[in-house]
Structure formats: C-alpha cells, structure tokens
Amino acid sequence: MSEARFWRWWDRYGLLAILTFSVIALAVTQPHFRSWYTALNLLSTSAPVAIAGAGMTLAITCGVFDLSIGALLALVSVTIGVTVPYLGFAGAMAAGLTVGVMAGLVNGLIVTRLRIQAFIATLGTMLLWRGLALWVGGGKDSNLVHVPGVKVLSEWWWLAFLVTGAYGVGALIYYRLPLGMRLRAVGSSASSAWASGVNVNAAKLFVFAYTALMAAVAGAVTTSQLAIGGCNLGVAFELETITVVLLGGTALRGGLGKLGGTLLATALLGVMRIGLDLANVKDEYQRLAIGLLLLAALALDGIRRARKEAA
C-alpha cells in the first residue's frame, strides 16, 4: 500500500480501527468488560457529549465555536427543575429546550450584530448562563427524585433514539440540504461565501441556535439521568465536546466537518474511560492516558501535513 493510499484509508477508518482495537483489547483483558452492561454504560455515559458534539461539529465546520454550552446545560437543567412543579416533566423539557434555543440566538446575535468573535462572545455568555443558572436555582440543586417520569430519558431506547436523531439530522443538514453547503462555505472563507451571495449572518445565527439546541437536549438527558435540576452541572462540558469534535477529524480552521468522526471519538473516549475505571486506574494516570491519546491523534495529523508540504 502506498503512503497516499494508507492515509486515505486512515482518514476513513483510522478512528474505527483504534476503537475496534481498544474494544477487543479490553474485552480480552477485562472479564467485566465483556457484557451488555458495558454497551449500555457506554450509551448512558457518552450520550450527552455525543449529542452536543453533533451540534458543535456543525459550529466548527461553520468556523465558529460555542464555549457556553456547558453553562447552558446547567441553565437548561435548572429551568427544568424550576418549572417541573407547574408544567410536568414534558412541559418542563419544552421550557428547557426553548431557553436553550433562545440562548443560542443570543450568542448568534452577539457574534453577527455586535461583531464580537465567537470565542470571546461565548466566553462571556458562558459566565452569563452560569450566573443565571445559579440565580434562578438560588445556588442550590433541586432534587427531582419525586417527579413522575423524570427518569424516562435515561432509558437506553430514548438515549439511542436521541443520539441517532442528533446525527441523522446533522447528516441531513451537512450532506443533503443547501444549508450544509453554506455552512461549509462560510467556514472555509466567510468573505468568499459572502461574495458568492451566501447570507453569512443567517448561517451563523442558525448554527449557534442549532448547537445550543443540541446542548439543551444534552441538558435534558443529564437532568433525567441525575434526577436533579443542577446549577453546577456541565463544568468543562464544552471542552470535552470540542475535544471529541477535533479528535473526530473536524478541521479547527473550519470548512470541513466529520459527524461520524465525532461519534466515533466520543465512543473511543467513553470506552477508554470504562476500561480505565474497570482497572481502577488512579485519576492522575487516567488524565495522562487520555491526554496522550489526544496529542498522538493530533500529532499524527501534523506530521502528515508536514510531509505533504515537503513532498
């Protein structure tokens, strides 16, 4: 196999190969890993990041970032916690998702109207959403253990449905709709996209609202799993989400998104965590292992680009 062919193969199947290798290695070495329970664990512990990652992939494709999704997750959770006595669980979910989309629109408007960079704008709204969550929740988590139906989204079929839905809709937008083409165009070069008649602001506004909606769904799932309306949830959630998006092969410079890669990278991180936990590996070594994996993945990409440029 020539080098060029190898890299083409690697682009397509590299992550899948690493994931398969990890699963087999863990299944051989860890007796407890070989059970259905592991698959269900992977689904429940990875679903929030997977769902938010589907939104973030489109945002980074479009050349923007959203650092506020972790704080938004908390705001959505608190909203559900506060409204559930009046609206019931389904109604509170709807309220939470509405707050999510509105927060995304605010992000989008700040970036498009006030011309503030996405990184800085969402760094600001990250503090804002967290502050709101703490204020609305009175600085305390509310326990929803008595709310009928609160645990429904923690059931595996719901999680499977939501993850499939997030990636199905994401793929539809990215591959089938003209909107996907526009997002990629804006991400590659906003000025060329604008020159060729793409409404850059509309594209960005959409992508912020969509990313926030996905984060809100992740917030609803987390709320259901933990049965609390928690104002301290989602700390560093945005970093974890951006990590899986980049590990999945989406280009940080914009223009190229890999939804399947995000999903595989989420699964890979989830599988590694389960493996490390089952082996009772200390926290510091867990961080080391995951940090090294990330660096290795990104270094591989860097080496390859350097060789391409040298050739």
Add this chain to the structure above:
Amino acid sequence: MKSIKCAMTTAAMVLAVAGAGCRDAKSPAGQQTIGFSVYDMKYEFFQMMEKGTRERVQELGYGYQLHDQKSDELQMVSGCKSLINQGAAGLIVSPIKPDALGAVVDAAQKAGIPVVINDIGGGGTPYQAIVISDNFGGGKLAAQHVIEKLGPGKGRNVAIIKCEPSATYAVRRGEGFKAEITTNGYAVTAELSGHSKTEEGYSKMKNILAGAPDLVAVFCENDPMAVGAAQAVAEAGKTAQVMVIGFNADGVALESIRAGTMAASVAQFPEKMGRISAELTDKILKKQDLQFDDPARREIFAPVKLITRETIQDAK
C-alpha cells in the same frame, strides 16, 4: 466628561459599600472587639457559621464586627485589613482563597492580632489555629454505619468515589472510611475520582457497578457525587443492595435520603464551628494553651454526625 462622572459615582458607591460592610461594630467603649470575615453570607452554611461565631463572641463579652467577602478574593484581603486597622483584638477568617491569606496574616501579626481560620484552609500561613470538621472521623462514622447494618465484611465489596486529589480535607473522608471498613474485613474494590461533580458520581458509579456487581456500599466524599451515584444504583435496580453514603448533608442529599435512594450522609455543624472559633480566639487573647487535634497543622476538629432517614431532623 460622562465617563469621569460615571467613574466617580462608581468609586463613591464602592466606598459607601466598603464602609457599610464594616459599620456593624456593636462595641461599647473600652470593650475588645473580635472581627469575623466570612466567605459569603449568601450560603446557609456560612450564615450558620456566622450565627455561632457572633453569639459566642458576644457571650464571651467581646464586641463583634462582621465583614462579608461575598466570594471575592480582593474583598477578603481588603476587608480583613480594615478589620485590623479598626483595632480588632482578634481576627477570625473563613477564607474564599486561602492562598491569598499571606498578606492578611502578615498584617495581623505586625499589629499583634491573633488569626483563627474557620474551615476552607489556611494556605500555609502562620495562623494561630484552624477549625475544620473531623473529616477522617466522619468517614469512619460512614463505615461504622455500613458495618452496623451489614455485619462483619468478610468477602464483601465496597467502593469509594473521591473528590479531586487537591481537596486535601475532603480526601481525609475517604481515608477515614477506608481505614475503618478494611479493618472490619471489607474489601475496597474501586477507588475512583469523581472530581466532586454529580455527573461523574453517576458515570463512575455505573462503571464501578459493571466491575463489581456484588457491591454492598459506596462512600462518596461529597453529597453531589453521592446524589449522582444513587441514580446510577437506582438505574441498575440495586437500591436495596447498595448503600450510598455522602458527606455534608446538603439539602439535595437529604431529599435523596428521605426518598430512600441514599442511605446516609455525614453532617457538618457550621454553627458549632463558629462557636469553637470564637472560643479559640478568646483563649489566645487570654494567653491560655490550645489543645490541638493535629498540633503540626494547628488543627482543631469540629464534631460531625451521621444523618440517616431516622435522624434526618438532626441535620439542621
């Protein structure tokens, strides 16, 4: 012009607020005053601590002066310094940022004022004493509860979900639990960090249950993680099999205990901690000897109590 006016108004407001924060002195002439700089009066924990401090300080015949740091490191330093400058005889601090205490303790010592730290940490400064909950003892109480309910532990597995390794006081809770439970024959099969977060209490517990389906108890070093772990146990249908115990008796954990998803939590008593800090300051001012629980770190332990469904009314 407008911006200058705005800046001046802001400055005036800041001064007014700073002044107001220190105008709580209730000391008649000639009476010594003890100042307390509190972490943040927004939290119930510190409201209780303030109540205990204030009442005991006044019972002991001192004047009392309160300063609220409002979770702000700069306010902590400036507020403590202004308590010192106003001639407080003793200073009690529950610091928002122990690492920034250096300047405060330094200024106090130059003025000949003793500093007693209440909770959080002393930041390695030469304070006279620090009051903290008996974290190690609290962990032991949790273990004793498991032993009391389940009997001797031969062949039985338990797990510990820890805070981050940098949380030095919280880490003692797990150590206390481990010491007591292992001497009674139980095996600690998993000891993982949940970084003090509810989400990670949940996900770590899921993985622990995958590795140890026969688990009988889990001790979490704080309540948010215990609340998350309890949900993971419930999803596995093992609420009756696995005792989940947390630490701090947070409101949200008490509800889980009432609902039966958590077995217990170890309560701290901030009001009692406040009273102890007042008594310590009094003893130092009267040049009496202090009885440290840990002389090397100048630590005094405040009592803790195990809260179960039966004793839930003791939590407040």
